[in-house]
Every structure is written in structure tokens, then in C-alpha cells.
Amino acid sequence: MANKNIGYFTNGLLKENPVLRLVLGTCPTLAVTTSVKDGISMGLAATVVLICSNVAISLLRKVIPDKVRIPAFITIIAGFVSVVQMLVKAFLPSVDKALGIYLPLIVVNCIILARAEMFASKNSVLPSALDGLGMGLGFTATLTLMGTIRELLGTGMIFGQPVTANFISPMIIFLLPPGGFFVFGMLVAASNAIAKRQGKQPVEHLGCDSCPSKGICGKTDCAEKEAVTNE
Amino acid sequence: MNNSTAIASILLAGILTNNMVLSKFLGICPFLGVSKKVNTAFSMSIAVTLVMVVASAVTWPIYHYLLMPNYTYLETIVFILVIAAIVQFIEIFLKRFIKPVYNALGIYLPLITTNCAVLGITQINTANQLDFVRSMINALGAGLGFMLAMLLFSGVRERLETANIPEFLKGLPITLISAALVSLSFLGFAGIGG
Numbered sequence: 001m002a003n004k005n006i007g008y009f010t011n012g013l014l015k016e017n018p019v020l021r022l023v024l025g026t027c028p029t030l031a032v033t034t035s036v037k038d039g040i041s042m043g044l045a046a047t048v049v050l051i052c053s054n055v056a057i058s059l060l061r062k063v064i065p066d067k068v069r070i071p072a073f074i075t076i077i078a079g080f081v082s083v084v085q086m087l088v089k090a091f092l093p094s095v096d097k098a099l100g101i102y103l104p105l106i107v108v109n110c111i112i113l114a115r116a117e118m119f120a121s122k123n124s125v126l127p128s129a130l131d132g133l134g135m136g137l138g139f140t141a142t143l144t145l146m147g148t149i150r151e152l153l154g155t156g157m158i159f160g161q162p163v164t165a166n167f168i169s170p171m172i173i174f175l176l177p178p179g180g181f182f183v184f185g186m187l188v189a190a191s192n193a194i195a196k197r198q199g200k201q202p203v204e205h206l207g208c209d210s211c212p213s214k215g216i217c218g219k220t221d222c223a224e225k226e227a228v229t230n231e
Numbered sequence: 232m233n234n235s236t237a238i239a240s241i242l243l244a245g246i247l248t249n250n251m252v253l254s255k256f257l258g259i260c261p262f263l264g265v266s267k268k269v270n271t272a273f274s275m276s277i278a279v280t281l282v283m284v285v286a287s288a289v290t291w292p293i294y295h296y297l298l299m300p301n302y303t304y305l306e307t308i309v310f311i312l313v314i315a316a317i318v319q320f321i322e323i324f325l326k327r328f329i330k331p332v333y334n335a336l337g338i339y340l341p342l343i344t345t346n347c348a349v350l351g352i353t354q355i356n357t358a359n360q361l362d363f364v365r366s367m368i369n370a371l372g373a374g375l376g377f378m379l380a381m382l383l384f385s386g387v388r389e390r391l392e393t394a395n396i397p398e399f400l401k402g403l404p405i406t407l408i409s410a411a412l413v414s415l416s417f418l419g420f421a422g423i424g425g
Contacts, residue, residue, distance in 0.1 A: 023403065026259040026260065026263070027256050027257060027258075027259045027260070027347050028256075030256040030259060031255070031256035031257075070344075071312075071315055074311055074312075074315060074344075074345075075308065075311075075312065078307055078308040078311045078312070079308060081307055081308075082304060082305070082307050082308050085304075085307065086304055100358070101351060101354045101355060101358055104306070104307040104350075104354055105257075105347050105350060105351055105354070107307055107311050107350065108311070108345050108346065108347040108350050109347075110260065110345065113345060173415075176418060177253055177254050177256065177414045177417075177418070178411040178412070178414045178415040178418065179411070180256065180411075181407050181408065181410045181411035181414055182407070182408060182411040184407050185400075185403075185404045185405070185406075185407030185408040185410075185411065186404070186408075188403050188404045188407060189399050189400055189404035192399070192402070192403075192404065193399055202401075202402060203402060203403050
């Protein structure tokens with residue numbers, strides 16, 4: 001049992017890393033990783049919301065009718081996001097300023113809705129909490145990595161402390177949007193290469209499997225469509 | 232961007248300099264997911280633009296007459312619920328009254344509730360304290376910008392299908408790197424429209 005619980009936790013960290021393996025939450029991954037600090041704060045804020053919403057949804061999973069579950073999940077998530085938003089505004093105003101509209105946008109971060117739909121609504125409280133923690137930390141770790149690469153290359157500093165700034169001139173392009181797409185592309189390529197070496201399927205495209213709305217839009221069936229267009 | 236900004240420059244900024252996808256990173260999921268073909272990319276962006284404009288029109292009075300000044304902390308939770316309701320409503324309306332449009336756009340509508348571009352634009356409107364007309368223009372500009380990015384990128388992706396791509400970049404990585412190049416070209420617009 002204990003092993004199984006550890007499994008729920010470590011799953012999100014590496015094996016099913018939400019960003020690199022499930023390709024969820026790409027918007028904040030690209031938007032707020034211009035510095036290590038912003039990456040970590042966004043990751044931790046999302047982690048808190050993820051754990052709370054997973055626990056709440058798992059507790060309510062037998063009460064929420066199946067038909068209205070997505071709106072119900074979104075409401076629960078929005079509630080916790082508002083709480084986090086108010087706490088951050090009150091105690092860490094600089095973080096609030098740095099994250100801007102991306103803080104309230106945690107509501108539509110696909111990782112949170114996807115874990116609610118795929119995990120918390122089917123499992124009991126402890127596994128759901130551990131899944132939230134693991135997924136959240138996996139998300140934070142990836143954002144931190146992205147933030148480190150972009151801050152180091154873009155400003156030559158880490159946490160605002162000069163590292164290479166004195167002898168290599170910084171490449172500002174890494175702080176700009178194209179740098180975000182490029183670094184993320186390279187990270188996915190690296191993660192694919194590692195996955196392939198371990199005999200797992202590399203991430204080919206952002207398909208319906210990773211879409212949290214998969215359940216509500218059963219009629220789109222884009223998985224099938226995608227297969228047709230591939231042929 | 233504040234109230235004194237001219238309407239034309241808000242529109243231009245939304246389409247080019249502050250492009251939703253390529254400089255604000257909102258709506259990345261449909262940008263990467265639904266951009267394989269020009270046709271589907273076009274339908275998706277029409278649906279997004281429609282929902283963005285209607286959502287801005289509905290959330291503006293709610294924010295300014297109901298939530299201001301004491302309940303602004305409810306912004307996030309109210310906006311997302313309103314957007315979910317609007318999407319549902321537009322779907323029912325189109326299905327009942329404008330069937331051809333529903334057949335073309337209907338399948339994309341459920342995906343839009345959780346699209347961060349829509350919630351994002353309503354949040355940007357309130358964060359920048361835009362008045363009603365400017366909020367609408369801002370939403371329209373953002374929607375058109377989204378469409379421009381989607382169409383350009385779907386053209387690039389149709390070419391990628393036949394390109395000879397290095398093994399390790401196949402799939403998602405090359406898509407992201409092409410997105411980087413498209414976004415690089417948009418940097419050239421910096422400064423236009425203020």
C-alpha cells in the first residue's frame with residue numbers, strides 16, 4: 001500500500017511529467033519562465049491549487065452528478081485559485097506583479113482540470129492528494145528548468161546573480177517569446193530522446209489524449225480525425 | 232494601454248504587436264492542436280473570436296456594475312462561469328437558429344470554455360481598465376490576431392508534413408521550433424500601434 005502511494009506521487013514527477021510527457025499546461029510553461037523565480041512561483045501556486053482541488057473533487061466525487069461534472073470541477077478550481085490569488089496579493093505582492101494575469105489563469109491550466117477528470121474523480125482522497133503533489137512538483141520542476149535555461153542564456157544570471165554575465169554577452173532573444181518556444185521545443189526533444197531510449201512512445205503531437213475537454217467534446221473525436229489527416 | 236489609447240492602435244496591437252498566441256502565450260493548446268489544416272484552423276479561430284467578443288461584452292457590465300468596487304475578488308470565479316454559460320448558450324442558439332454555422336463551428340465550441348485566451352482577454356480588459364468600447368475592440372483585435380497566427384501557422388504545418396525533419400525533432404519539437412520562427416517574425420512588428 002505504501003509503495004502504491006509512493007507510486008502515485010512519483011508518477012507525476014518523471015514518468016508522466018505533466019508538461020513534457022502529457023503536454024499539458026503549455027501556456028504558463030512558455031509565458032512565465034523568463035526567470036527562475038517566476039517559474040518556481042507559478043509552479044508552486046499551481047501545485048497548491050492542484051492539491052486542494054484534487055482533494056476537494058475526490059471528496060465530492062460521489063456527490064457531483066456525472067453530467068455537470070466539468071462545470072462543477074471548474075467552479076471548485078476557480079474557488080481555490082481565487083484563494084491563492086488573494087493570499088499571493090496580500091503576502092507576496094512582487095510575485096503577484098510578476099505573474100500578472102497568468103495567476104488567475106491557473107483556472108484554465110489544463111493540468112488541473114485533466115487531473116480532476118482523469119484521477120481525482122475516480123480515486124480516494126490520499127492517492128488524489130499525492131497525485132496532485134507529484135504532478136504539481138513535476139510541473140514546478142519543469143518550469144524551474146525552463147526558467148533556469150532562459151534566465152541564464154537571456155541575462156547571464158540566475159536568481160538575479162551574475163553567473164556568465166561577465167564574460168559571455170547575454171542573448172536577449174531567450175527572454176522573448178521565440179526563445180520560449182525554442183527552449184520548450186528542445187526540452188521536448190530531449191525528453192522524447194530519453195523516453196525512446198527507455199522504450200517508451202515519444203510525444204508526437206498534442207492530440208486529444210492530453211486534452212481535458214476530451215470528455216465533454218466526445219462528438220469531436222479529434223483523435224480519429226487526426227488519424228485520418230495523418231494518412 | 233489605457234483609456235486614452237486610440238481605438239485603431241488597440242486593434243493593431245491586438246493583431247500584431249501583442250498577438251495573443253505569439254507574444255502573450257494564450258491559447259497555445261488550440262494553436263498547436265487544431266492547426267494541422269488551414270480549414271479547421273480558420274473555423275476554430277472564427278469560433279474563438281466570436282466567443283471572445285461576446286464574453287467581453289457580457290463580462291464588462293458584470294464587472295463594472297455588479298463586482299465593483301467591493302467584490303472584485305470574485306472576478307476569476309464569476310468570469311469563468313459566465314464564459315462557460317456563454318459558450319453553452321451560443322452552442323444552443325446556433326444549433327437552433329443558424330444550422331450551417333453550427334455545423335461548421337459547433338464541434339470547436341466545447342473546447343473553448345477552457346481556452347485561456349478567452350478568460351485571458353476578459354482579465355486583460357479589467358486589468359487595463361478599458362471602457363466598454365475599447366474592451367470590445369481589444370477582444371476583436373485579439374481574436375483577429377489569433378486567427379492570423381493560426382492561419383499562418385497552419386500553412387507552415389502543411390509544409391512541414393512533407394519536409395525532411397531530423398529524427399529527434401519529429402513531432403511536437405519541430406512544431407514548437409516552427410512556432411518560435413513564426414513568433415520571431417512577429418517581433419518585427421514591435422512598436423507598431425504603441
